[in-house]
Amino acid sequence: MNKRLVILGAGGHGRAVADAALKMGYRTIVFLDDRAAGRCIGFPIAGPLDRAEALRDGETDFVIALGDNRLRRRVAMGHDLPWARIVHPSAQISPFAELGAGTVVLAGAAVNVCARVGRHCIVNTGAVVEHDNMLEDFAQVAPRAALGGSVRVGALAQIGIGAVVKNNVAVGMGCVIGAGAVVVKSTEPGGVYVGVPAWRREKGAAG
Template identity: 40%
Template sequence: MLLYGASGHAKVIITCLRAQRGFVTAIFDDDPAKTALWQVPVIGTYDPTHLPTEELIVAIGDNAIRRRIAGQLRHAFGQTIHPSALVDASVQVGEGSVVLQGAILQADARVGRHVIINTGAHVDHDCRLDDFVHVAPGATLCGNVQVGEGTLVGAGSVVAPNLRIGRECVVAAGSVVTTSLPDYATVRGNPARIVKIRQP
């Protein structure tokens, strides 16, 4: 597997791959000062001719940057699911996505492309996560929650059942979402209240 991004998030993905008896061959990164990460060589800016048949994961936590980078790459995208994650056989996980340690994905959940289901996150039955979503550590999506593209569900937050969270929303850490949210909303608190709606 190749990675793009020699970051802390890359360390977690390396750990995940090693737990599956996989390995990372090399990491692309735009910072010339980075030469290695956990003994994995960082080989500089993206080169589509480097191991062109190897799969790649974009190891960047920021949704907008991950989306921009993914759109520029020619390699096929891989995925990784940590062995400690509990993923029902009916769950679908898209290319480029990662399911990290201790996460739980329940029956008929659908996870899009380049999604991060982070450490200990819970995604319950029939949830639908569009591309480039990040469900941060310890967050919980109750049953039948829809999450739009590019949204961040912050660490330790809870989204009540049957809600729709719009695209490119930010749910602040520790929030409890009890109503559906429009696109581009930033919310925080218990119950979560809209503090800003960004112009697209």
């Protein structure tokens, strides 16, 4: 691959995305960031996010590497760019799974047969997205979280680090599932759930 990747966001997730992209064979990386300048892991930060369109050419892909789901959605809605799928070479993606444009799958993650992952999702390091899962756009599965078979994750939902979601459960849109939680029943949209088994901590906190 002789392409350049522009990464929108030069924070920790941006660096992880760059690392995966280089291992995929991207020739070089350019970051954009509203708050940082200079260089990031040796690659230039070429300006704020709204410079993205100016960097468009036939040999450049783009990806949004902002861990905040709502911010990622806002940036995606504001730009019409060729969004790349970034998949670390050590991730296991079934040939019968689907990944939407702009989605990132990091090292050691698994996306199993007939899973469908929407646009601009994050499947983070070592996460497991089992067979027949459906992740809607802008959802995120944190490192080492595991989703059993036929789980549905609503748009903008966040599954916390090391959390477990039992098979056939639906996680509502915009839910936040806390680190280490075990979700055994479907969750209401926008709720924050923690604990084992997970309970709703409060209403409306997921914004």
